[in-house]
Amino acid sequence: MPGLINRANARRPQSRGWAVGKRLATIGLAALLCAAGPGFPPLQPKPALAQSRPLSLIRDAEIEATIRHYADPLFRAAGLDPNGIRVLLVNDDSINAFVAGGMRLFINTGLLIQSDSPNQVKGVIAHETGHIAGAHLSRLQDELKNATIEQIIGMVLGAGAAVASGNGGAVVAGATLGTEIAKRNLLKYSRTQESAADQAGMGFLDATHQSSRGMLEFFQKLEGQEFLLGQNQDPYLLTHPLTTDRIDSVQQHVDNSPYSDAKDPHEDMAMQERMVAKLKGYIWPLTRVEQTYPASDKSVGARYARAIAYYRVSRAPEALQLMDSLLAEAPDDPFFLEQKAQILFENGKLAEALPLYTAAYNQRPNEPLLGLELAQAEIELEQPELTKLAIKHLEGVTTIEPRNARAWYFLSVAYGRDGNLPMSALAQAEQAMAQGNSQEAWAQAKRALEGMPAGSPGWLKANDIITEAQQIKENN
Template identity: 30%
Template sequence: MPACCPPLPNRPQRRPRPQRLLCAALALLLSAGSLQAQGLPPSPVRLPALGESASDEFNLNQEKRIGEQVMREIRRDPAYLDDPQLLDYLQSLWAPLVRTARQHGDIDADTERLFPYEAFLVRDRSVNAFALPGGYVGVHLGLIAITSTPDELASVLAHELAHITRRHIARSVAASSRNSTLGLAAMLLGLLVASRAGSPDMAQAAIMGGQAAVLQAQLNFSRDMEREADRNGLATMAGAGFAPAGMSAMFDRLDGASRLNDSGAYPYLRSHPLTVDRIGEARQMVQATAQAGSLPPPPLLHGLMQARARVLMDPGVQALRKLQDFDTRGTMAQLPLSDRLGGLYAGALASAGLRDFDRADRAVRAALDLLAASPQRSDAPARRALAHLAVQLALARGQPAEAGALLAAEGLVDGGRSGLLLQAAWSLADGGEAPLRRSVEALHTWVTGQRDDAAAWQALAQAAGRLGQPLRSVRAEAEAQAALGNLSGAIDRLRAGQLMARRGGVGMDFIEASVIDARLRDLQAQRRQLLADERRAGERPRGGDAPE
């Protein structure tokens, strides 16, 4: 199966302990309220009015650069998950929230220009979500797996978005000492160095030092900031068309979990402590909204994506075997339609991960038949998700003709990212010149507007290489490495492209060669800036990276 569209869960390499500590530390240090979770008094943070500068010491450009540097490392972590179908679903909730925040004036022209407002997935079964500097929000698969409705998940996304739009990280820095920005950068870079060094002791020491710096700099969000994020988040989700009751339902779910023995499975409860005041105020706000009331029945697609998250968050053999049994449980007939479809979907995906394709096919067919026989048989998004899985199974079995027929019949190539990558995977498996050309054109159009989509660049590199377009292929490989944060790898590929262009030959393209020259200068300048930042923060340069 082409790397551009990894359709099926497989056994991942064991996650390095320092990188696990890195993700945990970032969630702890840059999410809200762990000081309050430890019972410490709230810091005296004055909430500025909308439009007031949060901090002269931690301006938008600094926040952007720190966020980009953290994301470069996160994208290299095996826990960073680029699952096109699940990301499409997350984006379908995230995009209207960002659009509404923009309409409400919470996103101004400067932050719109500098911040990407990107939500990404973390392959982790713990219930957590966190905001990072520069407009990034991470969502653990465990959080998706416990939500019953899209409104519950949207409430968490809206809350984290409010932390970004209200610039709570910058406010916390502004409320502390003059050196807090440098301390934040040094702390984050120390964690990144520890993760690259592969030393658990070094990572642990960095985290311990980071926690001390946080206590000194009062980096954690105050209770006032948590309530502000609740208020802003509720207004944003209501304006985006989500049911406000989703926020109180999510609070109830997390409050119930907090009464149990956590055992580390709910880090969100520690970084976002649910005080009685917060819960009560949130319920009052929900009741005051015009859309107050019970939650609508969840769409079938949410149940399927919940099942997908459950399978992908732990793709070990034992976990997959347990989930595989969902398609044969005798109690399935007594469950609601959404749960039955989710069980069949989880069983099919788990069977595919175990390479039991016959059983996976049976589960998908059973789910499609169940949907066709139900009153909700017109649920197009659910049918498309099932058909998408059927295409992935056909490609995994080495049957591109069947996959192509399903793609055409179900209309899965609709301009969305998952359909685009699925089409690319099929064209590479089919090998025909016409499908490859269509994929190259569609992918080129896509990456023109989505420069940081590493999977799309990699798919473009493979398809262009098959078509005898070596310069375009090499440049796409370089862009894929740049999107993943590997600037040295990207520069090496661009230099290889320059050498290839000088030698000439079949498939050489003067325009592509000019683009390679310009892009090489750009990435070299980025790397020089990164090395300068690291030196100022007292970090040793990365191995193998030297100034140009």
């Protein structure tokens, strides 16, 4: 998935000095981890389990915003703080979603692409929210006795940290442990928990005046796979036992709920179309994109998918022409602006990309990925006034995502170019801490202290990092 997953396969030019690492940036994880979570000793590889695909996570501002638009009302209906729940996208073409680490919701790209409506995605999210609200995974973990399974728990927690930090290497060991164990043991809920999550999820949908029909449709989509061999089933069935009784229960709710005929808002339908088109544009080969979205298809989704697919194979003029057609219809759309900016940026047209990144950021200043992209462009242009702006934007990003190692890296660069070496060292300390390198964090924080006034905010933060790093060392 160039730009979305395996960037090594993308035939795109690199920007000066570094790869952008933005759009749908991927953290590929080998599944056998070394210290992925606190307190977990390294495991020895088990050869019989070393054939499954590794887990990889992706990030994209627009897709994340779409999922949050669907999910946050359901989280609030469950009495949960949306800001306390991480939503992570898994690059996998199978249908699956699961909860791990208590407050982390993982959704496969395959589920999003194969969904027929926003309501189906919302139904899955509502069900998974039922697991979160019911603390089902915590109860499952309490019962686990096998150290291997505990290590996989650390893998999932580490995956969440890695996608935020931008550094999969912090959690990757040299061998691969198949994810089949995680599918079958770690994340497998009991039938009682599944029914409880269904009931809770339908309650959350009712509370937000949304239909549960999408949940029913999703279960019916999977029902035909119940009799397939395990390796041919979508992993959702391996982790979420599906029974006729459960389907009948959801059907009964749909038959009686006053909201069963509620339709997805037009805004949600448009967001869904764009999300699916973007994923296909990044994931699928160009020939498949062109077959699905032929040139005769002038819909927004079709043009978006083709623009991204052309950009991936270095056909920038065609990609830009399509993006211009989209922007002619929606000139202030932040994600169209962002996409065109990225095409220009990664083709060396930094000065042309900057105003587009700026316009996108001004539309959505609380989207950390937009702030990070804008700051990268500002730094690359190597102008003192833009460097100061980059510092401001990156400080905003790190406030929202304090463990985003990539943001801390660029902030250290910006501070260094601005002549503030102590703050550059402090940013490097934060970067190291986000990457799980407490020894490097300690050393950089010590460097930062040497040039900071005692009692200043930076001085206090450097001391906090030193204390945290020392505690990690002592606990290990």
